[in-house]
Amino acid sequence: MAVNSLDLLFRTLDDLESEDLKRFRTYLFDSEGNMEGFKPIPKGKLEDSDATDVASKMKEAYGGEGSVKMTLTILRKMNLNNLADKLERDAAESGKRDEGVIVQNSTKEDEDAIVNEVKETHKKWMIKKFGKIYECIEEGKNKTLLSKIYTELYITEGESEGVNTQHEVRRIETQSKFHRDNKDKINSNDIFKCVLEHDKIRTVMTTGIAGIGKTVCVQKFILDWAEGRAHRDVDFIFALPFRQFNLKQNVSYSLHKLLLHFHPEMDEKVINPHMLRKSNIIFIFDGLDESKLSLNIEQDIDIYDPLKTASVEVLIANLIKANLLPNAFIWITSRPAAVKWIPPKYIDRWTEVQGFNDQQKNEYFKKKIENEAEADKVITHIKSSKSLYIMCHIPVFCWILASVLLKMINQTSTSYLPQTLTEVYICFLLTETNRKCQKYGKGIEQDDKKRLQSNREAILK
Structure with a gap:
């Protein structure tokens, strides 16, 4: 199937009305709606999923080609033949382009064009995934455009003072009495920007108390990049929340396979280890305090090859130690109590989310x-x-x-x-x-x- 089969699914499912998408999800977890040889996706995995999540879960369960076939089958059962015909035409056209690239001796320009297409697909996927924020209200209105409500947070440079046991109101009142020096304030899009030209900031740790806005700050950072407002020199941003890593405690991956697992929109043949090494990449590890992994940065095995298989915690440790992809940038967010899991010598800059003034x-x-x-x-x-x-x-x-x-x-x-x-x-x-x-x-x-x-x-x- 074509390089951007997941993008085809995104566009198709995004065209569905909310009620049709709900029906589509029902077919996926109902064995009668599935094609022969394709197992249903558990209902719990699909509940409340939007078009982006459904497409990703289908790609994970059935692969690119299988997902497109399954989508065509379900759309025809739903009598949405016009949408099915459009998907079939787009898939066939994309397949021809892909076949042409394989048959011909591709030039560097062809390869660059393919890589750029993958980058654009990745950005579209990130916009759909991070462009809205879940607000826990009635179904059908449970996501709001992030750009519509996002308010800039007050972020300062410097290491957190650690865990504070004082009552939150008294502590916040005490903090508010101190004059905030603007020279310490930093914009989230500038966290990797060096003060001096000869300095290099590779790894940033951002701390903050619960609910202070760390995850939303990360989400806005990704959205600004994907929509071209910031970091135009960055090729890829890989968002890897620690909460999701907890489900992979007993599973081994290579770094290459781990990225493909969490970012199914990427094409395995194009995003190879050589491409990863020469690309400008930011890894975002959100919510260190939620991690149940046995992180032992100093004692974990050293790995340098993105194709070598190891546990998830070993891969994370080697990314932080700059053994794997040493030119990549790392951003870690955490509540103050958990930062001790990362030795300070591996952190180039400390920042703290102070909330709203x-x-x-x-x-x-x-x-x-x-x-x-x-x-x-x-x-x-x-x-x-x-x-x-x-x-x-x-x-x-x-x-x-x-x-x-x-x-x-x-x-x-x-x-x-x-x-x-x-x-x-x-x-x-x-x-x-x-x-x-x-x-x-x-x-x-x-x-x-x-x-x-x-x-x-x-x-x-």
């Missing part, structure tokens, strides 16, 4: 809440409560407040708005419990007491 708090709510009058009302209320306003230093708390207050403002029967952290968390718990009832089909119980009582066991756990 007062101006960024206001900017977030104005972006998040489209109605200007409602946004002003929410901001006014938050500023009237010292503890709430201080806590808005943490982006995830801003999201919780926006979710709670916007709903209560729109309820004509509600005259009182929560003033304390406890009241906010109670209202948020009610909101999430109601969402759970909607999602899993138990109906909506209008009475909060009845709803909480029916969910008592889950809440206590």
Whole structure:
């Protein structure tokens, strides 16, 4: 099948209406909908998946050619023959181009063109994967364009002071009393930029407390690159979250195969070890604190060949030590408590996500809440409560407040708005419990007491 078979799937599934995509997913986990010899994909893997995720999971399960065949079969069963015909034409045309490249003695220009096509496919895939942010609201509206609500975070250069056991409100209040020196502030797109020309920053560690915005910062960094706003000299960015590595604890890969596993849009023949060595690459390892791997950077086996097989933790260690792809850049994010797993001598720059300053708090709510009058009302209320306003230093708390207050403002029967952290968390718990009832089909119980009582066991756990 053609080099960009996954791209064909992306484009095809992206053209489906939300209800049609839901039906399409049903065919994939229903054995009656599958072609002979193709095993169904478990329902749990497909639940709530968007077009990007579905295409990736199909590629992983059936390969490029098998995925296209399966898609054609399902589309025809759904009587979406026009879409099926278009996919068939595009696949045939792409296959002819691929065959022509194999038959002819390709020139350097041909090879460059093929590599550039793979790079563009990779960027499109990353835009679809990271261009939206999951906001945990009702199905069909659970993803928002990141560029629409993203608010620049306050990031400073320097090593974190470590784990802080002080109450979060008091700690944040203490921090806010200190003058933030702008010379220490750094833009996320500049984390690999050297202050002095002769310096080289290869590995960056970014720390920050839970909910401060580390993962969203990474997501925006990737999106800016993929859409051509930053790092135009970078060929590939590989995002490899530690949470997903936990599922690969007992599996061995070569670095080459590991990248193909996590980035199925890449073509194995084009993205070979030689190409990896000469490309400008950034590896992003997000959420070190979530890792269950046995990382032992100093004692792990040394590996220099991207085709040599080893455990995932050994591959990560050798990337960090610059044994594998020494010219690649490494970005690691973590909560402060876990940074000790990486010896400081392997880190060239330390940065810390400080969250929102007062101006960024206001900017977030104005972006998040489209109605200007409602946004002003929410901001006014938050500023009237010292503890709430201080806590808005943490982006995830801003999201919780926006979710709670916007709903209560729109309820004509509600005259009182929560003033304390406890009241906010109670209202948020009610909101999430109601969402759970909607999602899993138990109906909506209008009475909060009845709803909480029916969910008592889950809440206590």
